[in-house]
Amino acid sequence: MHSQYSRLSQETPPVRLWTNVILAANVIAFMAHIVIGTENRLILWGAKVNNLIAKGQIWRLLTPAFLHVNLIHLLLNCYSVHSLGPHLESLGGSKRFLVVFAVAAVTTSCLSFLMCKSPAVGASGAICGLIGALAVYSFRHRKLLNKAQENLGRISRTVAFNMVLGLMSHEVDNWGHLGGFVGGAFVSWLIGPALRAVCKGTKVVLEDHPPAIQLWRCWLRWLPRLSLRRPSNNNQY
Template sequence: MTQDFFETATPAPSDAEPGAGVMEISLPTHKPLWSYVLIGVIVAVWLLLELIGWVVFDVRNATQNGQFMLLFGAKYNALITAGEWWRLLTAAFLHFGLFHLLMNSFSLSQLGPQVERFFGRNRFLIIYLLAGLYGNLLSYLFSPSLSAGASGAIFGLLGAFIAYLRRYRKLFGAAGQQMLRSMLMVVGFNLVYGFTSGVVDNYAHIGGLVAGFILGELLRPEYAPPRPVSGPQVLADVRDAAHTRLVAGLGLLGVVLGAGLGTLLGR
């Protein structure tokens, strides 16, 4: 029933009298929190590592040093195969140098609050963390390079937002269509740049993007159809919390199975 309404929703005729039988619909939104917390965390981690590098190791610009980053949790296949699976998570909070940090912090500040407003805090955090894990997992399975960064998780947010806009773009009218096209263009540009630059871990981007899209489909708000009355009303998000927990648990299980496969294959 919900699907039928939203798939067939169309804008009101332009010649309709103002307020005559027109249903004004608002979407439930959430105040962003985790987007800003995560930015604070990755900035704090970078500053702490730079301080440790300077004070303990007497090294300036320590986060640009691969050996130093390896000590603090960057993705490195041989160590993950040896059992350090936690690197699939810690690598998502590390950044190679100030420019890398600023790029990802800016991207997260622009995209994160939008996704969190529509998905809510809990589902946003699940998508972000699982997308980061799956991005690093795909990198572990297919790329031997030392890597780190939040871009896999950020691509996951892109994927989730694309899933949301694909489903509910008609509720936003022309703006929804434009937002969806813009998201797809951003993804396309970044993937092409990743394949041609030679310095970007595109497997992490692809893994995060695909995981984010799937999670976006599974965790997106499920809006109840509006009541057949005129006047403004806010749609209710009836997505069940138990469903969210199940998706999160299965998603984490997939990461464990994937890491186990990589270990067996000796990646």
């Protein structure tokens, strides 16, 4: 069963739907704000600025993931999205990949908003979320993947290395990276994939049972009971 699943994963062609969209959005946004060249352009285009978010500009929790300070910043983050995106899209599907990226981008800005006063831009927090999602996938399917322990070790070293680099530089928003990693890991645990080996006759097949579906079914099961227990508001005279 282990070898069959590993071979299945290796033969799955890479999917690049939302990976390409995210890459294109980052490049277009960078070119646009460079060409327009207004003063404080990153702030105008949607950088994470705490006092503006506090005034109600909540879109700034997402837009920083598509803005970059310079060309090197853009190229490094695009390379990371290019490396991780197709693999994660192949494992969980394009829709789940998009949800992980978006949630990680928002949780990046949320924790940065709470813990860091400086303005911030960049997709690195969302990329940390993709790393968190890959870590959850590898840990969850460690009994089905031949190289799960190797993948987890590589991910741990990557996270540790980036955290050390972040601590050595005052320009890196480590709180944002942590928020992205936790957000990506949590939403990946919630929406899956969560594969289980199930025997059907003479075959062993993999079925997807993400916790989100199970929680939704539990809610639907308990909702009628909660309605019956609710006290009536009708007054009797």
